[in-house]
Amino acid sequence: MPCWALARTAVGHKADPLRRANACFSSNLIHYLVMRLIMCVLLVAFLTAFATLPERPAGGQGRVRPLQTKPNSLPAHIQLLLLDTADKPPRRVPLAELQGDQSFYALRNYQPAWSAGLEIGTIGRAALALLTRAEDFGLQPRRYQASALQALADSLALPSPPARHVAQQARFEILLTDGVLRFARHLRRGQLYAFTPSPLEQPEAPFEPAAWVARALMAPDFTTALLRCQPQHREYQQLQQALANWRQQPTGPDPVAHRRQEQQMALTLERWRWVAIPDSDYIVVNLPAYRLEVVRRGRVVYTHRLLIGRASTPTPTFSSRLASFTVAPEWRVPRSVAVQQILPYLQENAKFPSEHDFLADNNYALYDAQGRELDPSTINWLQVTEQNFTYAIRQKPGCSNLLGNIVFRFANPYGLYISDTSEHKDFERTYRALAEGCMHVERPMRLAAYLLGPDSTRAALPKDGECEANPRSRTFYLKRPLPLHVRYATCAVVGGKPRFYADVYGRDALLRRQLFGARAATLL
Numbered sequence: 475m476p477c478w479a480l481a482r483t484a485v486g487h488k489a490d491p492l493r494r495a496n497a498c499f500s501s502n503l504i505h506y507l508v509m510r511l512i513m514c515v516l517l518v519a520f521l522t523a524f525a526t527l528p529e530r531p532a533g534g535q536g537r538v539r540p541l542q543t544k545p546n547s548l549p550a551h552i553q554l555l556l557l558d559t560a561d562k563p564p565r566r567v568p569l570a571e572l573q574g575d576q577s578f579y580a581l582r583n584y585q586p587a588w589s590a591g592l593e594i595g596t597i598g599r600a601a602l603a604l605l606t607r608a609e610d611f612g613l614q615p616r617r618y619q620a621s622a623l624q625a626l627a628d629s630l631a632l633p634s635p636p637a638r639h640v641a642q643q644a645r646f647e648i649l650l651t652d653g654v655l656r657f658a659r660h661l662r663r664g665q666l667y668a669f670t671p672s673p674l675e676q677p678e679a680p681f682e683p684a685a686w687v688a689r690a691l692m693a694p695d696f697t698t699a700l701l702r703c704q705p706q707h708r709e710y711q712q713l714q715q716a717l718a719n720w721r722q723q724p725t726g727p728d729p730v731a732h733r734r735q736e737q738q739m740a741l742t743l744e745r746w747r748w749v750a751i752p753d754s755d756y757i758v759v760n761l762p763a764y765r766l767e768v769v770r771r772g773r774v775v776y777t778h779r780l781l782i783g784r785a786s787t788p789t790p791t792f793s794s795r796l797a798s799f800t801v802a803p804e805w806r807v808p809r810s811v812a813v814q815q816i817l818p819y820l821q822e823n824a825k826f827p828s829e830h831d832f833l834a835d836n837n838y839a840l841y842d843a844q845g846r847e848l849d850p851s852t853i854n855w856l857q858v859t860e861q862n863f864t865y866a867i868r869q870k871p872g873c874s875n876l877l878g879n880i881v882f883r884f885a886n887p888y889g890l891y892i893s894d895t896s897e898h899k900d901f902e903r904t905y906r907a908l909a910e911g912c913m914h915v916e917r918p919m920r921l922a923a924y925l926l927g928p929d930s931t932r933a934a935l936p937k938d939g940e941c942e943a944n945p946r947s948r949t950f951y952l953k954r955p956l957p958l959h960v961r962y963a964t965c966a967v968v969g970g971k972p973r974f975y976a977d978v979y980g981r982d983a984l985l986r987r988q989l990f991g992a993r994a995a996t997l998l
Contacts, residue, residue, distance in 0.1 A: 665989060882921070
């Protein structure tokens, strides 16, 4: 009742002033208390609603959100385990992909991924089977807790109190998710990812295992969808299948050798994962195999033998695009070769003059720092040292040219090229790490003709092995530069079977120790 209504008595006379004041005070107090009560109710309702909102993921990653499920349900146990694992070290569940696990379950509101009710589902068993046979992919099941997961799966098949069963099921869920995410990461990028791309190579976009696995769960065939994260080029795919088949074969009379070769295949798969080959048309060089392959539409169309860099001057691995080649090239002698190999001959000639001129006999020309040709006989070579050697030496085109009839060029930070050679007999050797770092290819004109394709200018190419006395230098630029990948693989599939190569640069020993431990290195 309004305060003014209390100012009158029942008979219409004015009330006592004190009574009127008390009545007004009581009415205001009641009104104030009612309003406070309403505000408190609204505040509680607002805070309750706000508390149930999901937290925004930090940095794109899912964080553990406030519990929105029944306290004793499987989703509730999954959420609590992730919370305990994240916030209360030492972890109750050892996880290698904690951030990915949290993101994975946050996106599905903590609903189980591998369970059907309170049992392991069909997809869950398929995922566990993949981790158990990780060695078929050159990986190790222990890195994905396959044994612990199998033990948990066995215990879940036994009768147990409902509360314990749900807790164990949640533990199995999280451990399996963690193992599958790590397995997918290793399949895609390798366990070490030691590869550092050169400035010419574009690093692959970041790989998110949680998103990949989530998509695989929605595919008709989970296993097939998950395994598509592997490199898809022929070199990797053939070797992975060969490794899986190899593991099904008897070890034979020498199990140590069998295990060593199995590890060699695993090391090679690891290297292939560091950098993928996204093209279907490309050239691939395998250094330990001394082999160059031309691949068209995923199939090898030409194979060429190679000479590669010595162990002291190893050929590096890299990717580029073969953009041009020069017929009858001039060889610009590297300074290191000039001072270490040619200068001693010049000094020997200066000490013991003869009718033979080393530079002229080998078709070399001498130039100063400004590019002007010099007469070598005017220089006192006995006064020239490695420190004050300021000359440039070039070998003219011709039969004795170290580059042979042709050189293939491509951008790279090492100054490398692929060329013909004047020493064709070296291709018959078993050990062909004989060059200064660059690569020399057998039958280079066949490669050049392939690069030109139907272009009529290829008719002007000389034949392999032929040599002109005074050839004319010509450069051809390709309309479509062809991807070139130089790799180090001590195992490859040839004719459907694995073939093993010597570790010519000694790179397998270190990688074997890192992946399989110091004890595995003794298998070498």
